[in-house]
Amino acid sequence: LGKDLGKSDDEHKRTSGTLNSLNILTMMHRSTRFLGKFVMTRSTQFGYKPEQLFAVVADVNKYKDFLPYCISSQVLTNNQTRSGTGLMTADLEIGQWPLWVETYTSKVEMTHPATIGAKMVPGSGSLLNSLSTMWEFKALNEHTTQVDFQVELDADSLSFPAVQWLMSKVVKQLPDAFEKRFFAVNGSPSSAPKVSALHSNLCLPFPW
Numbered sequence: 404l405g406k407d408l409g410k411s412d413d414e415h416k417r418t419s420g421t422l423n424s425l426n427i428l429t430m431m432h433r434s435t436r437f438l439g440k441f442v443m444t445r446s447t448q449f450g451y452k453p454e455q456l457f458a459v460v461a462d463v464n465k466y467k468d469f470l471p472y473c474i475s476s477q478v479l480t481n482n483q484t485r486s487g488t489g490l491m492t493a494d495l496e497i498g499q500w501p502l503w504v505e506t507y508t509s510k511v512e513m514t515h516p517a518t519i520g521a522k523m524v525p526g527s528g529s530l531l532n533s534l535s536t537m538w539e540f541k542a543l544n545e546h547t548t549q550v551d552f553q554v555e556l557d558a559d560s561l562s563f564p565a566v567q568w569l570m571s572k573v574v575k576q577l578p579d580a581f582e583k584r585f586f587a588v589n590g591s592p593s594s595a596p597k598v599s600a601l602h603s604n605l606c607l608p609f610p611w
Contacts, residue, residue, distance in 0.1 A: 443603040444553045450592030453540035453548045457516040463493045471576045487515030505530045532557040546593040
């Protein structure tokens with residue numbers, strides 16, 4: 404097949420390496436099916452104010468500094484008001500080179516300091532059909548906030564059943580990574596974190 408217009412040699416090498424690696428994983432696990440939308444939700448109480456937690460999640464440019472498998476994160480447009488409410492778009496690159504790499508554009512909608520929702524722009528990725536996250540910050544008292552987090556992904560690809568396993572590995576680490584970032588940015592909380600609810604239909608059947 405010829406090269407896609409607009410792609411550099413490095414991008415073609417990266418895409419080729421990713422597809423070859425995923426084909427190998429697929430051939431090794433022909434009998435395993437990974438189809439459908441996977442969902443994970445988690446509710447946690449933190450000893451911080453909603454504004455403190457909102458600011459960490461909204462700082463998309465810093466994701467590459469602390470999120471597992473996040474290679475790069477760059478805000479493209481930002482229409483936030485001074486309070487933090489508004490829209491932004493960002494390019495994110497996730498993966499583990501040379502096994503797999505996915506680059507996509509995300510549209511982020513923020514209502515300060517209550518919610519942050521992000522959705523992958525359709526067609527912007529090569530391995531995923533969709534990826535979305537939703538954060539809700541609810542003040543329980545002056546120094547405690549309940550954070551409700553949900554992530555959904557759809558890699559319903561007959562060609563690459565291993566994509567579901569790879570992405571489930573990524574998203575299952577997101578809550579803990581953000582929790583560590585909350586501590587690093589805001590210092591010691593007024594109380595220890597408390598997980599009040601956790602649900603996931605993600606599965607990790609591969610042995611490594």
